[in-house]
Amino acid sequence: MAKHDEDSGIDRRHALECMIWAGTGVLWTLSGGVPKSIGLVGEAAAAESKGFSFLQISDSHIGFSKPANPNALSTLQEAIGKVKAIKERPAFMIHTGDITHLSKPAEFDDANQVISEAGLDVRYVPGEHDIIDEGRGKAYLDRYGKGTKGDGWYSFDDHGVHFIGLVNVVDLKGGGLGNLGEAQLTWLADDLRGKPNSTPIVVFAHIPLWVVYPEWGWGTQDGTRALELLKPFGSVTVLNGHIHQIIQKVEGNMTFHTARSTAFPQPAPGSAPSPGPMLVPAEKLRSVLGLTSVKIEQGKKQLAIIDSTLAG
Amino acid sequence: MKAIFTRRDFARLSLASLVLAAAVFQSRARAAGKADVKIDNFAFAPEALTVHVGTTVTWTNRDDIPHSIVESNGLFHSQAFDTNGSYSYTFSKTGTYDYVCGLHPHMKGKIIVMP
Structure with a gap:
């Protein structure tokens, strides 16, 4: 485990924290780039808070029915059930891709129907599984592309935070990693131009923007170019999916976080022959699926990410 | 010499045409050859x-996840x-x-096509 962490640039301390988080859902705050755990989810939820929160769900893979989870639609339903039960209403929800498993119209329809039950605005970015229709992404753009540029990227502002949805799953080449491309990077530079460095930034995309594990393609080849553009900003949060497990790191003013899937887990980097769906005992499945809540404390540059599982 | 096909000649001719047919068939078989690539564990x-x-x-997919x-x-x-x-390609x-x-x-994979 330690070796893989070194290889992928994740230090042991963070890996250790991840393991703790994976089981219990610890709330942590970010202050001056130093993550600090302040308690369990229950305590955190009870603590009074100012600011606002939004939710992240990811990798619902509607249509997946293999042994790793014979019913991905029902676990998405459970996740949305959790969302509905949150007392403090989130401002909106983001879905970081792989909404469907095979980009079929019925899969998109099923996902929409269940996700809409949350009664929240949802902002999407596509995963590679969402653009394998005959039109190679047309089905996704027809549904979610309104007001977006290129293959579906966009930005918006909410509560003084600038949100950027990027697409890094289109036209993947032999490099093995995700890809943003020149057009999108040019758009990103334009989008950020003139913004005060004090603007909190949240960037989300399907494949991790930093290289987690290149042997499995878990990273974005030109991701560092996007991160360079974001470096001047005082608070940058990068949220991804794709790898169906929580991995975090903090680098300067940047916090990186990947979310669990609502459908099936994938193995830790290098711990299995391939990144294929990981089969866990049925009674354990819900402890490795989940959703993420992000709370932004106004004016404090503090950010709290709470991961919760579908178990319990 | 009379140009009459004996039974033996006929047999020889048949054999020759059979060999010829077999040769043609073999080259066609080669032209219409088949080969397989399996996809297992993302490889x-x-x-x-x-x-x-x-x-x-x-190419045949043996994984629990789609490939292309x-x-x-x-x-x-x-x-x-x-x-x-x-998926097949000729x-x-x-x-x-x-x-x-x-x-x-x-x-990643590669197909090397020889004459």
Whole structure:
């Protein structure tokens, strides 16, 4: 485990924290780039808070029915059930891709129907599984592309935070990693131009923007170019999916976080022959699926990410 | 000498035409040859495959996740195919064809097509 962490640039301390988080859902705050755990989810939820929160769900893979989870639609339903039960209403929800498993119209329809039950605005970015229709992404753009540029990227502002949805799953080449491309990077530079460095930034995309594990393609080849553009900003949060497990790191003013899937887990980097769906005992499945809540404390540059599982 | 086919001549002719037919059949069989690439654990096996011109290569997915075949110069690309699904392409020209999985481009393979 330690070796893989070194290889992928994740230090042991963070890996250790991840393991703790994976089981219990610890709330942590970010202050001056130093993550600090302040308690369990229950305590955190009870603590009074100012600011606002939004939710992240990811990798619902509607249509997946293999042994790793014979019913991905029902676990998405459970996740949305959790969302509905949150007392403090989130401002909106983001879905970081792989909404469907095979980009079929019925899969998109099923996902929409269940996700809409949350009664929240949802902002999407596509995963590679969402653009394998005959039109190679047309089905996704027809549904979610309104007001977006290129293959579906966009930005918006909410509560003084600038949100950027990027697409890094289109036209993947032999490099093995995700890809943003020149057009999108040019758009990103334009989008950020003139913004005060004090603007909190949240960037989300399907494949991790930093290289987690290149042997499995878990990273974005030109991701560092996007991160360079974001470096001047005082608070940058990068949220991804794709790898169906929580991995975090903090680098300067940047916090990186990947979310669990609502459908099936994938193995830790290098711990299995391939990144294929990981089969866990049925009674354990819900402890490795989940959703993420992000709370932004106004004016404090503090950010709290709470991961919760579908178990319990 | 009379130009009469004896029974033996006829037999010889039959044999010759049979050999000829067999030869034709063999070359056709080669032209319409088949080869397989299996996809297991996010890898192509064999990773590099050498075939003759005219061979139809079939990729079969043994994983629990869909894959696709995308030739690196855009010559051909498949739709994504799920577990036990397959995709075939017939190579009509010699050369080396590199390809990746369009969903997981760290998966690489190559087909070398000989005359």
